[in-house]
Amino acid sequence: SIELNNCILWGNGEREIIDRGASLKTTAYHCDIRDGFNNGTNNCFARDPRFMRPAAAQYQLRTHSPCREQGKTLSWHTADGVDLDGNPRILPAKGIIDLGAFEGLPLHATWLILR
Numbered sequence: 001s002i003e004l005n006n007c008i009l010w011g012n013g014e015r016e017i018i019d020r021g022a023s024l025k026t027t028a029y030h031c032d033i034r035d036g037f038n039n040g041t042n043n044c045f046a047r048d049p050r051f052m053r054p055a056a057a058q059y060q061l062r063t064h065s066p067c068r069e070q071g072k073t074l075s076w077h078t079a080d081g082v083d084l085d086g087n088p089r090i091l092p093a094k095g096i097i098d099l100g101a102f103e104g105l106p107l108h109a110t111w112l113i114l115r
Contacts (some may be wrong), residue, residue, distance in 0.1 A: 004028040006071040008049045008059075009037075030072045032086040032099055043070070049100065060085070068104045071097035108112040 002024065009016035010032065017026055017037045032068040038044035050065040052058040059062060061067055073090065081089040083103040091105070098104050 001025040001027065004031050006097060006099050007033075008067055010034045010049050011054060027066075030070060030099065032067050032070075040047045043072070059100065061098055061100065061104045063104070065098075065104065067099035069096040069098060071099050073097055087090060 003028070005028075007028065008031070011034065014035070016033050016035045017028075026037075027042070028044050030043045031038065031042075031044045032047060032049050033039070033044060034046055036046045039046050045066065047066040047068045050061045050062040052062060064068050073096070077089045077097055079088075079090065083089055084101045085103075087103050087105060091103065
């Protein structure tokens with residue numbers, strides 16, 4: 001069997017998952033799957049993940065992505081766990097991981113005051 005956790009399956013074709021039933025059962029938890037596989041079950045949904053620039057293979061999540069803070073912390077997401085950019089998977093301010101391979105960092109604003 002195949003178990004998917006905290007995944008984004010988007011833009012791979014008409015069908016993201018082909019479940020083979022009894023011969024090879026696929027189960028998804030906390031996933032965003034374009035074709036609607038497990039939609040509404042196990043905290044899965046089918047909404048545009050809002051990647052930064054998918055055409056340029058930049059799959060970091062935009063600020064208002066529905067995939068931010070939707071994951072489930074697993075045993076390997078320790079305090080030392082990092083995403084593909086080397087950023088911590090568990091950020092102290094939120095404590096909930098994002099779906100996909102990249103953790104969205106908190107936004108910081110810079111104020112410029114002109115007199």
